[in-house]
Amino acid sequence: MVKENFIQVQNNIKKACEKAGRNPEEVTLIAVSKTKPVPMLEEAYQAGSRDFGENKVQEIMDKYPVLPADIRWHMIGHLQRNKVKYIIDKAALIHSVDSLRLAEEISSQARKKQVEADILIEVNIAQEESKFGISRAETLSLVEEIAGLPNIHIKGLMTIAPFVENPEDNRKYFRQIKELSVDIIEKNIDNVSMSVLSMGMTGDYMVAVEEGATMVRVGTGIFGERNYN
Ligand SMILES: *Cc1c(COP(=O)(O)O)cnc(C)c1O
Numbered sequence: 001m002v003k004e005n006f007i008q009v010q011n012n013i014k015k016a017c018e019k020a021g022r023n024p025e026e027v028t029l030i031a032v033s034k035t036k037p038v039p040m041l042e043e044a045y046q047a048g049s050r051d052f053g054e055n056k057v058q059e060i061m062d063k064y065p066v067l068p069a070d071i072r073w074h075m076i077g078h079l080q081r082n083k084v085k086y087i088i089d090k091a092a093l094i095h096s097v098d099s100l101r102l103a104e105e106i107s108s109q110a111r112k113k114q115v116e117a118d119i120l121i122e123v124n125i126a127q128e129e130s131k132f133g134i135s136r137a138e139t140l141s142l143v144e145e146i147a148g149l150p151n152i153h154i155k156g157l158m159t160i161a162p163f164v165e166n167p168e169d170n171r172k173y174f175r176q177i178k179e180l181s182v183d184i185i186e187k188n189i190d191n192v193s194m195s196v197l198s199m200g201m202t203g204d205y206m207v208a209v210e211e212g213a214t215m216v217r218v219g220t221g222i223f224g225e226r227n228y229n
Helices: 002-020 038-046 057-066 081-087 100-112 136-147 167-186 205-210
Strands: 028-032 051-054 072-075 091-097 117-122 152-158 192-198 215-218
Touching (some): 057 072, 081 100, 100 117, 136 167, 152 167, 167 192, 205 215
Parallel strands (some): 028 215, 091 117, 117 152
């Protein structure tokens, strides 16, 4: 089932790219495997998935050693500063940086382990109370502050759009993220790239791709519903 779902999502991404005149190779599908057991990740791996997303440090630590080494692990959940040290050399990309204090800890741990940390700035584009992420208005100044830190590199922006019935309702937010990334590029800040836009989940990834997503994070659409009990 996982294999068929993975292929289906890949095909949908291709369709969205065709519609928008984009090259599907610009879009990375991240299989969001949080709460899912290792055999299901292995099935996705066999279907061709090399990018997996997790939102808990502990789950990355458990799954990392038992799965193939060519997997790129994406930390997509809220990250506590005291846990950065556990994943700094395991996560290929940290999507959820929304404060200078967190970025400073990532920089410091990366330096200690002599690695380079790639990160995204998480933007709470719809200003939802319940969500992490920095406001659109504060993003540029946070980017400027983080850009000067050693061993850490901003690669782009991430957002979690509101939960909606109709994915079209989120189009405006994806567009705003794209616009924000263009505004930041125009500032030409050293050590800052905006090559990654991580946006779109099971309910809205096709709209996100049409609006310029370069990474989509799909969980339910690949692995089925999650059971948190
Ligand atoms: C769980 C999660 C996803 C995947 O959500 P689905 O709706 O199951 O596709 C994507 N991004 C983040 C940050 C998540 O926590």
